[in-house]
Amino acid sequence: MARMVMERADVLPALGEVFREYGFEGASLALITERTGLGKGSLYHFFPGGKEEMARAVLAEIDGWFEAHVFQPLRAGEDPRAAVAAMLADISAYFRSGRRVCLVGLFALGDVRSRFAAAVHGYFARWRDALADALARAGHDPAEAADLAEEAVAAIQGALVLARALDDPGAFARMEARLRRRLLPWA
Amino acid sequence: MARMVMERADVLPALGEVFREYGFEGASLALITERTGLGKGSLYHFFPGGKEEMARAVLAEIDGWFEAHVFQPLRAGEDPRAAVAAMLADISAYFRSGRRVCLVGLFALGDVRSRFAAAVHGYFARWRDALADALARAGHDPAEAADLAEEAVAAIQGALVLARALDDPGAFARMEARLRRRLLPWA
């Protein structure tokens, strides 16, 4: 039977959603308390560093998820073309076709970027490089693979902005189709 | 000789930079006071609606700039290919090769999106449609022009995210080159 006690990792999803919806500044402790169901005492017990440590933990969890489900398969997968196709499907599900925001991208635009610069940089650099690796192994010219990878990562972030701005998940879906054609022209 | 009295329009640039750097929530009145040089009294004299009216005025100014310098030329320019090329050059200068954030895109990602939904939607929809119009007149198939336009607007926003995340203006420059090739294959 599952433990009934709260663990640090248990609140990370709710914590992530609060930061996603309201940003770092906008995510007040009152809001966090409400959405996680944990009082301030518990929150500061799990995260003695306060909001900054909470955000850092959320970023680490997100990074871990992408590393395991996206980056690693791209780098180490036997079938790089399948890995690229899987990436597109995974990120579409993860970002709920543009209805969900990328917290790392949001932090990159805000003033908190300097505070989490290393995490933000690492996330995007590793994504780009892992994708470039897969694209090169899939048959693209290495230089073209690097260019395509950068374009794809940027396109995903741009589609998230546009889909939310226009309130149209279709914008995200069309970006996905476009990338599929461009990254996997063999299919 | 210029009037020495402050006008509402005079503080909009500084106001815009504060919102760009800190977001809507992060832009405190103390910060705005400091960066504009205007006390709270003057601020609320010009913007009785407080921060919301300030942000709305900034959005309107940005919208006006893009309408005059980007959208109109795309829609009405005699030489649509030149207008598209000019757009790429203009936005590169405006966003300072990715060192400057798009306030409208930033608002689209944040929780203030609902408050400024109409302005955010209008800005991106008119940009996309004006570009699609120019691309179609430039010789692209109408359906392809619409797709390319959406892709371009998203690519610009994505490049802004990536350039800041990686602290690499080159990411923005490479997006610009990519768009030039794709939107204007005749050059």
Next chain:
DNA sequence: TCAATTCTGTACCAATCGGTAAAATTAAAA
């Protein structure tokens, strides 16, 4: 069973938040 540890609720703190009110000052119109 008991003690050690982990966790949580409550009360509290100084600082800052956005916003208001009105007096004091300045500039323009008569």
Next chain:
DNA sequence: TTTTAATTTTACCGATTGGTACAGAATTGA
């Protein structure tokens, strides 16, 4: 010059901010 209006300074407001202190409850291992 006098009147009127536009602008700015200053002081202030209640609410909320992130964070701390700590007692007590719950859980744990021995």
